Amino acid sequence: MKKNSLGLGTAAIGRPQYINIRQEATTTFSLAAFQQKGIAVLDDAYNRGIRYFDTAPGYGMAEQLLLDWVVEKNDPTIEVATKWGYTYVANFDPTATQHEIKEHSLKKLNEQWDSSKELLPYLSTYQIHSATFETGVLDNEKVLNRLAELKNNHGLLMGISTTGANQVAVIKKALDVEVNGIPLFDVFQVTYNILDQSLATIAKELAVQKKRLIIKEALANGRIFPNDQFPHYKNLYASLAALAKKYNVGIDAIALRFCMDSIDPYQVLSGAANELHISQNSKATQFELQAKDIIALKKMAVSPQSYWAERKLLAWN
Numbered sequence: 192m193k194k195n196s197l198g199l200g201t202a203a204i205g206r207p208q209y210i211n212i213r214q215e216a217t218t219t220f221s222l223a224a225f226q227q228k229g230i231a232v233l234d235d236a237y238n239r240g241i242r243y244f245d246t247a248p249g250y251g252m253a254e255q256l257l258l259d260w261v262v263e264k265n266d267p268t269i270e271v272a273t274k275w276g277y278t279y280v281a282n283f284d285p286t287a288t289q290h291e292i293k294e295h296s297l298k299k300l301n302e303q304w305d306s307s308k309e310l311l312p313y314l315s316t317y318q319i320h321s322a323t324f325e326t327g328v329l330d331n332e333k334v335l336n337r338l339a340e341l342k343n344n345h346g347l348l349m350g351i352s353t354t355g356a357n358q359v360a361v362i363k364k365a366l367d368v369e370v371n372g373i374p375l376f377d378v379f380q381v382t383y384n385i386l387d388q389s390l391a392t393i394a395k396e397l398a399v400q401k402k403r404l405i406i407k408e409a410l411a412n413g414r415i416f417p418n419d420q421f422p423h424y425k426n427l428y429a430s431l432a433a434l435a436k437k438y439n440v441g442i443d444a445i446a447l448r449f450c451m452d453s454i455d456p457y458q459v460l461s462g463a464a465n466e467l468h469i470s471q472n473s474k475a476t477q478f479e480l481q482a483k484d485i486i487a488l489k490k491m492a493v494s495p496q497s498y499w500a501e502r503k504l505l506a507w508n
């Protein structure tokens with residue numbers, strides 16, 4: 192059966208720059224035009240059947256844009272997920288050198304919740320943005336107790352997002368976090384794609400524990416598209432081109448569909464920056480990959496260490 196589990200991530204429509212391999216740098220920027228484009232992407236996603244929207248205060252204007260849009264849409268089938276822990280500081284300046292500041296303190300949680308709560312009743316999911324061992328957030332009792340309180344008071348699903356070569360270790364630690372004897376986290380937003388498939392090692396366990404899996408960076412920040420900068424992916428590019436031809440869709444739809452068919456997540460996020468992306472990305476919901484094609488793509492994975500080392504070198508564009 193075909194699954195419509197494509198959601199929209201709003202990082203690319205909230206701020207002029209984000210991590211990808213775009214080659215044309217943005218030098219001029221109009222806030223009003225950017226805002227209009229963002230609304231058009233949200234409308235287009237909705238018209239194509241998308242009902243799950245992921246955002247964060249760290250994504251510039253995205254959370255406010257989504258809030259205004261969702262109130263206007265007034266459709267109870269819309270589900271919103273947001274996060275806390277990053278503050279956007281680039282003020283929409285395309286030449287900014289610092290874009291965001293990470294802070295996993297109780298003060299930051301309370302400050303960001305104060306505006307994110309406006310997303311209720313559409314808000315189903317609240318997540319720690321990029322939980323790591325380094326910030327100590329999964330050991331911070333005051334933060335964990337406050338998250339449990341928010342979860343109970345507002346009927347939220349509580350989650351974490353993870354990034355980096357040790358995602359699986361962070362997820363395992365989060366699975367053990369309990370407040371008053373009750374597991375705290377229900378949702379795991381993780382990076383999974385043809386190149387980094389490390390999440391697959393824990394996907395079954397998450398399913399057994401009935402946790403929600405949300406996939407981000409399904410297109411490996413654009414690295415699945417043919418690019419002379421990455422000659423070591425020549426075989427991957429050839430395989431994806433052949434599959435795109437076979438299924439009569441774009442390479443992006445093959446990569447998104449791979450995430451849906453290989454580990455059965457609750458949602459796979461499209462990171463569409465414009466209407467063309469969303470129209471091409473949403474083709475992923477219209478077909479299924481044959482088992483032999485999934486097996487072939489599974490063989491294209493690289494080690495998480497080299498995947499994340501390469502990602503660190505990608506610029507904010």
Ligand SMILES: NC(=O)c1ccc[n+]([C@@H]2O[C@H](COP(=O)([O-])OP(=O)(O)OC[C@H]3O[C@@H](n4cnc5c(N)ncnc54)[C@H](OP(=O)(O)O)[C@@H]3O)[C@@H](O)[C@H]2O)c1
Nearest residue numbers: 200201202213352407408409410411412413462464468471
């Ligand atoms: N929690 C976290 O720490 C975290 C981190 C990252 C992402 N996320 C979430 O996950 C969502 C998706 O992740 P992502 O946007 O980083 O990664 P992604 O889906 O791997 O990459 C998206 C990029 O791929 C390119 N693209 C998409 N469709 C295309 C098409 N049809 N043709 C050509 N290029 C295409 C675009 O780049 P160009 O704009 O350069 O063309 C787009 O910005 C985000 O919006 C966000 O909500 C969360």
